[in-house]
Amino acid sequence: MERLPKCEANYVPLTPLTFLRRASAVYANRTSIIYAGTRFTWRQTYDRCLRIASSLRSLNIFKNNVVSVLAPNTPAMYEMHFAVPMAGAVLNTINTRLDAKNIATILKHSEAKVFFVDYEYVPLARDALRLLMADLQTCAVAAELSMPLVIVIDDVDSPTGVRLGELEYEQLVQTGNPRFVPDEIEDEWDPIALNYTSGTTSAPKGVVYSHRGAYLSTLSLILGWEMGSEPVYLWSLPMFHCNGWTFTWGVAARGGTNVCIRNTTAHEMYNNIALHNVTHMCCAPIVFNILLQAKPQECRKISTPVQILTGGAPPPAALLEKMEALGFHVVHAYGLTEATGPALVCEWQAKWNSLPRQAQSKLKARQGVSVLTLEDVDVKDLKTMQSMPRDGETMGEIVLRGSGIMKGYFKDEIATSKAFHKGWFVTGDVGVIHPDGYLEIKDRSKDVIISGGENISSVELESVLYRHPCVLEAAVVAMPHPKWGESPCAFVTLQKDSSSTEADILAHCRKNLAGFMMPKKVKIMNQLPKTGTGKIQKFELRELAKSFVVTDQPTKKSGHVKREQPGGRYRDQPHEQILAMSRL
Amino acid sequence: MERLPKCEANYVPLTPLTFLRRASAVYANRTSIIYAGTRFTWRQTYDRCLRIASSLRSLNIFKNNVVSVLAPNTPAMYEMHFAVPMAGAVLNTINTRLDAKNIATILKHSEAKVFFVDYEYVPLARDALRLLMADLQTCAVAAELSMPLVIVIDDVDSPTGVRLGELEYEQLVQTGNPRFVPDEIEDEWDPIALNYTSGTTSAPKGVVYSHRGAYLSTLSLILGWEMGSEPVYLWSLPMFHCNGWTFTWGVAARGGTNVCIRNTTAHEMYNNIALHNVTHMCCAPIVFNILLQAKPQECRKISTPVQILTGGAPPPAALLEKMEALGFHVVHAYGLTEATGPALVCEWQAKWNSLPRQAQSKLKARQGVSVLTLEDVDVKDLKTMQSMPRDGETMGEIVLRGSGIMKGYFKDEIATSKAFHKGWFVTGDVGVIHPDGYLEIKDRSKDVIISGGENISSVELESVLYRHPCVLEAAVVAMPHPKWGESPCAFVTLQKDSSSTEADILAHCRKNLAGFMMPKKVKIMNQLPKTGTGKIQKFELRELAKSFVVTDQPTKKSGHVKREQPGGRYRDQPHEQILAMSRL
Known part of the structure; x- marks a missing residue:
């Protein structure tokens, strides 16, 4: 059997x-x-794509060179997902919501050789390039680095006078060679994309995907979401977000149609859904609010169900129900940039159709089961690497392994070796596995609130807050407390024209929460601080929470409970309700 | 980017x-x-499966050892698709329709260490083992070979007194260790299965699949057939046929239910479809006849559509229409043992739904487009390796490449190197690609009839014969002809109680065929010679055809047209109808 070698x-x-x-x-x-x-x-x-690839080659782009792109969901952005690797290069799509400083940092760290900029982001890119230029001039290590070649992507409706650089995208298409023969991929382990994490808590890290990982993840997500042939896919999810959760490649695999939109306004989304009979779209639950709060004149009736794959945060049951009523069929997924987007999908089971709607929403809010090309997912004690019992209660660190996991962090061996622990990728999330094999996240491990020795899941508290009819968004963080070490502190934004007070919200919490889980403070905000990808920045809220006065009577023997590093062990305390967790 | 090595x-x-x-x-x-x-x-x-794997290990089965199985579609047969490779071994499922001599040949060639035999096949296996024993005793090379260990698979309804060997399958389950830890697969290129070709024209060859190839083909077929989650899959296709076209593994991937049946009688199929709400099944078109010709008391009404994936021969339009009327939704695929089963699937396009039924059947009879993990399929001139124009008319040799193609033929370097030609796997079939990218097979290259310099596709003639209402089966082969070199000779079997004569069939042909394509002879048979997998054995019919007298007046300048080896070039002759082909 060994005498049968591989061949072309x-x-x-x-x-x-x-x-x-x-x-x-x-x-x-x-x-x-x-x-x-x-x-x-x-x-x-x-x-x-062949033409763009050949033009990149003419611009001296070769294997493993990085090509950065700052653009919304336009055809050019889509094309570059193929054209850049066809030239042997590595695609680096940059989050358009970052500031100039962050963009400069990414351009420098990635050593981008070419920088494609959509006309809309020319001012932002110009600022970033100025910062980069200044940095390269002063930085000793920069001797080997040079400024990227800038290419503007014009648009049919591009205003004039915002040019940057000498070249324009359509020129590259026109002058390119459609008979260009891309180099064969020598090794499927070669890099295809470089995606910087949003950096909720630390400096952005450059996540590298291999061709193999991207390919297998793409197949898994088509399968996990059961996306049939000829889908009409609306680009409501930014393509810069894990390459559009692999659907940049996936829509091609399925021979579907990409409906590109520049802005995810309610009008643009409803209009395109109705015009083109959109069948599929991805988005964070935050987009549900845009769709639900649309003015009547922005809405269009949805004639056939639209499949939505959502992730980034568990969709609150109330939102889910409202979305379903409008004709959206929501599937919940869980993933990370490091896992090439969704690694778990909450696969729906036929027998659940007969359950009451609320029970269905609860099941749907779970993160689900591993996609097919993920070899394994588990909830473990990181110290002993023991698996937690699959009882839906015992918490542990969520770990993943499989060929869809990133190659590692670019130029960051320390972070890479930290992320891979004893044969597993450590997500930094804590969760439980239910007896039916479905995983549910309880929290980011760093967001768990340790109050008087009890671990409180911020996610659990947020889900109670979301059930209040006036609450639009909610975030709960740890606030220092002289007696309990930490206490929960809740930040909320309210629905339009709502007159609820902080006392109203606290009363709602009292009705729905065990005493030890009660937020010691509720703060109504006009808006919550968010990352470029729309994730709530809890570290900013934690800073804010420090300034609040705690009204509980301080005792002498207080003292902080030391926050353990990931690796601690979570165990359910049966004498408390299942929301409570104890770290031993 | 190179500094990011693979890890577990x-x-x-x-x-x-x-x-x-x-x-x-x-x-x-x-x-x-x-x-x-x-x-x-x-x-x-x-x-x-873990228990069986551990028992195999106790029986000294290790990496790359071959484990042969002779069994119908029972649970044991299914389990062995996982248990055998879990023990590191290679699964060899043997066609149960082979005779003792062929089975002995396979056991010897594969060097099987263990031979699992279903109780029903004990007499056949006993004969095969006797032949093998005799062969090993006389054969010089056999010094290193030994008889396989025989294990009988009993059944709940197993008659007594047919025991063979000392061990029984359920014993191995009972005594096995459910905590057995299978060896990690070291290399995805390692072999998982060994399937012998049916040997329509030559000695059976042992096709070796890798873990990688089996995995990727499985994903492709779920995707290509759009098999959703929780399928209920009826085992009407033998599992020994390319491992059930990968659905042995695929049903597990989808978390579906395997409905195993011992015999593919109309009663067993209809009964199980109705009882368990079967959603999917695979079969050759020959099974359509079993379903369509069932007696009323054998039938059960089909309440929800059953998806059928069919292959092995293009389904005649008339059969397709009758099947659809019964509630079966047929998808057509094309493949070979060497391609791990179906490599092309005739993906249905939504716009075709509005076409008349006959036009739909014609589209459905095409072999379709490559499955996702097939890197490429083409129709080429094997001499120049030039691609034929995609005009639906110009014929060429069908070639494939991709990770789903076999590793090669076991212990047959010559056949392996012949099969792989300049980076492609040569199928031995000739076909065309239509302008919409869909491939259609015209014939096995060796079945093309060369008459007076014109190439005639036997498949085209057969499709005309199938349109005659009394024809049940049809096969056309080349018959020597003193003037034209070769002429078509048709063999048919008739529907029950049909009174059609050979003259009737000839008259039907005259109405529907160009003169040069007319069969010079039609022969009505009680049955057609078939291989173990139910394929018509054309080489036997060719032998038979030689005995027929040709009535055309012979001319002096006749002489055979030399039949070229695959590698000849097919080109459409625009002055003739599209059925004609010229080999240059």
Whole structure:
């Protein structure tokens, strides 16, 4: 059996580039992209990508060079997911919500050779490039670094006078060679993309994906979401977010149609859903609010169900129910940049259809089961690497392994070796596994509130807050407390025209929470601090919480409970309700 | 980027064994197998497989040892698809329709260490083992070979007195260790299965699959067929046929239910479909006849549509329409043992739904587009390796490449190197690619009839014959002809109680065929010679055809047209109808 070596016919490196070449061959005349009045077929998209790849090669872009992009969900942004790796290069899509300083940091760290900028972000990019220039001039290590070549992406509706750099994207398409033959992928372990984490708590890290990982994750998500052939996919999720949770590549694999939009306003989303019979879209639960709070004139009736894959935060049951009523069918997923997007999907089971709606929402809010190409997911005690019992109660650190997990962090060996622990990738989230095998996240391990020796899940408290009819958003963090070490402190924003007071919210909590879990403070905010990807920045809220006066009577023997590093062991305390957790 | 090495957390060898471990974790209490009154859950199936694997290890089975199985579609047969590779061994499922001599040949060639035999096949196995014993005693090379250890698989309804060997399958389950830890797959290129070709034209060859190839093909077929979660899969296709076209592994991947049946009688199929709400089944078109010709008391009404994946021969339009009327929704696929089963699936396009039924049947009879993990399929001139134009007319040799293609033929370097030609796997079939990218097979390259310099596709002629209402089966082969070199000769079997004569059939042909394509002879048969997998053996018919007298007047300048080896070039002759082909 050993005498049968690999050959070109039976061992082909796995790469998402296959999906585009195949789409061009077998779905040639199907619509690949719709963007306002512009339409392309899969043959045209393939042709345009080959041209861009050949132009990049003419610009001396070669294997492993980084090409950065700052753009919304336009056709150019989509095309670069294929064109850049076709040139052998590594795609680095930059979060458009970052500030100039962060963007400069990413351009420097990634050593980007080319920087594509959508016309809308030219002012932001200009600031970032100025900062980068200044940095390179003063920085000793920068001797080897040079400024990236800047290419502007114009648009049909591009205003004039915002040019930056000498080259324009469509020029590269026009002058490119559609008969360009991309280099064969030599090794499926070669890098395809570099995505910087949002840096909720630490400096952004550059997550590197391999062709193999991207390919397998793409297949898993099509399977996990049961996306059939010919989907019409609305780009409500930024493509810069884990390469659109792999659906940049996945829509090509399925021969679907990409409906690109520049802004995720209610009007743009409803309008495109109705116009093009959108079947699928991804978004964070925060987008549910945009859709639900649309003015009547922004809405359009949804004639056939739209499948939504959501993640980033568990969708509150109340929101889920409202979305379903509108014609959206929500599936919940869980993932991280490091796992190439969603690694678990809450696969729906037919028998759940007969349950009451509220019970369904509760099941749907769980993070679910591993996608097929994830070899394993577990909830473990990181010290002993023992698996926690699958009882839905005993908490542990969520760990993953599989070929969809990142190669590692670019130029950061320490962070890489920390992330991989005894054969597993450590997510930094804590959760439980239910007896039916479905995982539920309880919290980020660093967001657990340790109060008087009890561990309190901030997520659990937030879900109670969300049940208050006036609450729009909620975030609970630890606040120092002289007696209990830490106490929960809640921050909320309210629905429009709501007149609820902090006392009202506290009363709601008292009705629904055990005493030890009660927030010691509720603060109504106009808005919550968020990262570029729309995640609430709890570390800022923690800083804010420190300034609040605690009204509990201090005792002498107080003292902080020392916060353990991940690796601590979570165990359910049966004498308390299941929301409580004890770290031993 | 190169400094990010693989580790256990982010590089896991691809293997279908993952699917069972995952099913046991996330679909633990779902029904995995139904077999008459017996039911297992996925947790139980995993447990039983671990026990069998540990028992095989106790029997000194180690990496790369071959374990042969002669069994119908029972739970044991299913379990061995996981248990055997869990022990590191290679599964060799033997076609139960072979004779003792062929089975002995396979046992010898594969060097099987263990031979599992279902009680029903004990007499056949006994004959095979006797032949093997005699062969090993006389054969010089056999000094190193030994007889396999025989294990009988009993059944709940097993008659007594047919024991063979000392061990019984359930004993191995009972005495096995459910806490057995299978060896990690070291390399995804390691072999998982050994399947012997049916040998329509040559000696059976041992096709070796890798874990990687089996894994990727499984994913592709779930995707290509759009098999959703929780399928109820009826085992109408033998598992010994390319490991059930990968659905042995695929049903586990989808957390579905395997409905095992011992015999594919109309009664067993209809009964199980109705009892268990079967959603999916695979079969050759020949099974359509069994279903369509069932007696009224054998039939059960089909309440929800049953998805059928069919292959092995293009389904005649008439049969397709009758099947659809009964509630079966047929998808057509094309593959070979060497491609791990189906490599192309005729993906249905929504816009075709509005076409007349006959046009739909014609589209459905095409072989379709490559499954996702097939890197490429093409129709080429093997001499120049030029691609044929995608015009639906110009014929060429069908070639494939991708990670789902076999590792090669076991102990047959010559056949292996012949099969792989300039980076492609050569199928031995000739076909065309239509402008929409869909492939259509025209013939096996050796079945093309070369008459007076024109190439005639036997498949095209057969499709005309199938349109005659009395024809049940049809096969056309080349018959020597003094003037034209070769002429078509047709063999048919008739529907029950049909009174059609050969002259009737000829008259039907005259109405529907160009003169040069007319069969010079039609022969009505009681049955057609078939291989163990139910394929018509054309080489036997060719022998028979030689005995027929040709009535055309011979001319002096006749002489055979030399039949070229695959590698010849097919080109459409526009002056003839599209059925004609010219080899240049």
